[in-house]
Amino acid sequence: MRRPFPTMDADRECQILYRTLCSLRCRPEGPMPYPAHVISGLETQTDPSVYAWHGRKRLGDEKKPFMVWQYTLAGFGTFLSGTTGERIEMRPGHAFTTLVPSDDFYYLPPESESWTFFWLIIDHPYIVRRVRDRIRLTGPAWRVASRSPLIERALNLFDLVRAASLPDEFAEEADLFAFLTEFERLGHQILYPPLPRERILAEVRKEIISRLPTGLPSVAELADERGMSRTGFTHYFRRTTGLSPARFINQVRLAEVAKLLVSSSLKLSAIAEVTGFADATHLGKVFRRHYYLTPDKYRHVMGSELSDQLKGSSSPN
Secondary structure, three states, X not given: OEOOOOXXXXXXXXXXXXXXXXXXXXXXXXXXXXXXXXXXXXXXXXXXXXXXXXXXOOOOEOOEOEEEXXXXXXXXXXXXXXXXXXXXXXXXOEEEEEEEOOOOEEEOOOOOOOEEEEEEEEOOHHHHHHHHHHHHHHOOEEEOOOOOHHHHHHHHHHHHHHOOOOOOHHHHHHHHHHHHHHHHHXXXXXXXXXXXXXXXXXXXHHHHHHHOOOOXXXXXHHHHHOOOOHHHHHXXXXXXXXXXXXXXXXXXXXXXXXXXXXXXXXXXXXXXHHOOOOOHHHHHHHHHHHHOOOHHHHHHHHHHHHHHHHXXXXXXX
C-alpha cells in the first residue's frame, strides 16, 4: 500500500483549512433556483462498518457519470483504484478523484480512528469528461497543497454551493470552469514537473514581486521560508541556477522597473518607491549599470519601438 505521509506543516495547514470550512455559512434547506451541477460537503467518519463506497454500488449512469473529488483534512482513509488495484492511504493534504460508476472503492479502514474531508460532487458533462481524461494520465490520487490555487477554487465552490450564493446556472458554470482550469493546471504539472532551476526561479520571482510594494525580501527571509539557513540556501540557489540570490533579486526588481518605464507614465521617483529603491538617483545608477541606458533613455527607446509595433500591427495589409 502506498502511504503518502504528510509533513507537520501539511497537518497544520489542513487544520487551518478545516476551521475555515467550518466557519462558512450554510443556506437554509430549500430548492435551488436552477438545476445545479455541483453539491458539496464536509464530513468526519469514524465507523468503518458504515463508511465504504464502491463506484458500482452508488447510483450512477454509464452514459452520464458524475465525479467525486475528496480532500483529506485529518485522519486518513483508503482509496483502492479499480484500474490498477493500488491501495493508497489518503492522508491530510491528499485528494482523490473518482467517477461514478467505476470500479474504484474508498473507505475508512479499521486501523483509522477517523477520516475528515471535504468533497465536491459534479455532474456537468463537459467537466466530468475533461476530468476523466486527466486522471487517466495522472492517476486518481494527488498531493495538493492546502494553499494551492486548486484548493482555493474548491473552497470557493464549496462556499458558494453551501450558501446558495450562485444566482443562476451561468454563474455556477463559470465557477466550475475556474475549478477545472486549476485542476487541469495541477494535473499538467504532475505529468510535466518543472525542472529544478525553473521551479526555484519561478518561486523566488513570485515572492519578490509580491513583496515589492512593502519591501524586498532578504536572502535570509527567502531561506527561512524554505527551512534553510542563509548560507545553505545561497549555496543551493547558486548550484541550481548559476546565480546568487542577491543578484537574482536585483534582476527581478530591475525587470519590474523596465516594465513600468514602458507600460506606465509614472515618474522615476514613484517607480523607485514601488520597486524598493532608495530614490530616483539610486535607481538610475543601478539601472544604467544593468541596461547601459538611463531610465529616461530606455523609456524613450523602448516606448518608441512599442509604438511602432502597434502601428504596424494595426495597419492594413
